[in-house]
Amino acid sequence: MTKKTPWWQWLIMLLVAAFLLYFAFRGVKWQDFAAGIASCDFRWIGVSMLASILAFVVRGLRWRLIMLPLNGGITRRNAYDGVTVAYLTNFALPRAGEFARCGVIAATGKASFESVLGTVVLERSWDMLSYIIILLVVLFAGESKFMEFVSENVLAQAAGSFSATTLWIVFSLLVIAAVGLLLIYKYRKRLGKNRFAGKIVRVMSGLWDGLVTGIKMKDKWTFLLYTVLLWACYWVMSYTTILAFPQVSDLNWADAMFLMVVGGMGWIVPVQGGIGAYHFILSLAMASIYGIPQASGVVFATISHESQALTMLVCGALSLFSIYLSKTKKRKTV
Numbered sequence: 001m002t003k004k005t006p007w008w009q010w011l012i013m014l015l016v017a018a019f020l021l022y023f024a025f026r027g028v029k030w031q032d033f034a035a036g037i038a039s040c041d042f043r044w045i046g047v048s049m050l051a052s053i054l055a056f057v058v059r060g061l062r063w064r065l066i067m068l069p070l071n072g073g074i075t076r077r078n079a080y081d082g083v084t085v086a087y088l089t090n091f092a093l094p095r096a097g098e099f100a101r102c103g104v105i106a107a108t109g110k111a112s113f114e115s116v117l118g119t120v121v122l123e124r125s126w127d128m129l130s131y132i133i134i135l136l137v138v139l140f141a142g143e144s145k146f147m148e149f150v151s152e153n154v155l156a157q158a159a160g161s162f163s164a165t166t167l168w169i170v171f172s173l174l175v176i177a178a179v180g181l182l183l184i185y186k187y188r189k190r191l192g193k194n195r196f197a198g199k200i201v202r203v204m205s206g207l208w209d210g211l212v213t214g215i216k217m218k219d220k221w222t223f224l225l226y227t228v229l230l231w232a233c234y235w236v237m238s239y240t241t242i243l244a245f246p247q248v249s250d251l252n253w254a255d256a257m258f259l260m261v262v263g264g265m266g267w268i269v270p271v272q273g274g275i276g277a278y279h280f281i282l283s284l285a286m287a288s289i290y291g292i293p294q295a296s297g298v299v300f301a302t303i304s305h306e307s308q309a310l311t312m313l314v315c316g317a318l319s320l321f322s323i324y325l326s327k328t329k330k331r332k333t334v
Contacts (some may be wrong), residue, residue, distance in 0.1 A: 058230045
C-alpha cells in the first residue's frame with residue numbers, strides 16, 4: 001500500500017505548472033495564438049502522434065529485453081501496458097509512473113515489484129546516458145548559440161542554486177547512503193530476522209536482482225538498436241511538428257534535434273505531465289536561438305505538448321482497460 005499524496009503537494013505542483021504557464025503565455029495576444037493554431041497542418045501532427053505510439057512500442061520491447069532474465073513469460077503486451085500506464089500516471093503524480101509500471105508487471109505474478117524496479121533503474125540510466133550523448137552532439141556539432149542558450153538558461157541557473165555547502169551536504173548524504181547499503185548487504189542475514197529491517201533487505205535484494213539480471217540480457221545489440229529507434233521516434237516527433245507550422249518551417253533536421261533535447265528538459269521538471277515547464281523552456285529556446293516571436297513559439301510548444309499528452313492519455317487509458325478486461329476474463333475462467 002502506498003501512502004496517499006498530501007493535498008498540499010498536489011497544490012504546490014499545480015501552482016508551479018500555473019506559474020510556468022503564466023510566464024510562457026505572458027504578453028501573447030490571444031488572436032495571434034488562435035491564428036497560429038489555425039495555420040497548423042494537423043496532418044503532420046497526426047504523423048507525430050503515430051511516431052509517439054511507435055516510441056511506446058519500442059520502449060516496451062526494449063524494457064522487456066531487460067526483464068526476460070527475470071521471467072521469460074513476460075510478454076510484449078505486458079511491457080507495453082506498463083510503459084503506457086506509466087505515462088498516464090505521471091499526469092496524476094510526477095515521477096510515480098516508474099513505480100506504476102513496476103506494479104503492472106508485478107500484478108501479472110511474473111516478477112516481484114522490487115526486481116522489476118531494478119530493471120527500470122537500469123533502463124532509465126541508459127536513457128540518461130543517451131540524452132547526454134545527444135546533448136553533447138547538439139552542443140558541439142551545432143551552432144554556438146545552442147551552447148550559449150544551455151549555459152545561460154540551464155547550467156548557470158543550476159550552478160547558482162548550488163552553494164559549496166549544499167554540494168558538501170549532497171556528497172555527505174551520498175557517502176552515508178553508500179555506507180548504509182554496504183552495511184545492509186553485509187548484515188543482511190541478521191537484519192532479515194527483524195520484521196522492519198527484513199523488508200528493507202528484501203527491497204534492496206530485489207532491486208539488485210533486477211539490475212544484475214538486466215545486465216545479463218542476451219540480446220544486447222537488439223537493446224542498442226531499440227535505443228537508437230526510440231530516439232529516432234522522438235526526433236521524428238519533433239521534426240514533423242516543425243513541418244506542421246509555416247512560421248517555423250524553415251528550421252531543419254538539426255534544429256529538430258535541438259528542440260527535442262530542449263523539450264526533454266521540460267518533461268523532466270516534476271510537474272504533472274511537464275505542463276507549463278515544457279511550454280516555457282521550448283518557447284524561450286525558440287525566441288533565444290531563432291528569434292521566433294513568442295506567440296509562434298508558444299503555439300508550437302502547445303501543439304507539440306498537447307498532441308503528445310493526448311497520445312499518452314489515450315494509450316494509457318486503453319492499456320488500463322485492456323488490463324481490466326484481462327483480469328475479468330481470468331476470474332471467469334477460474
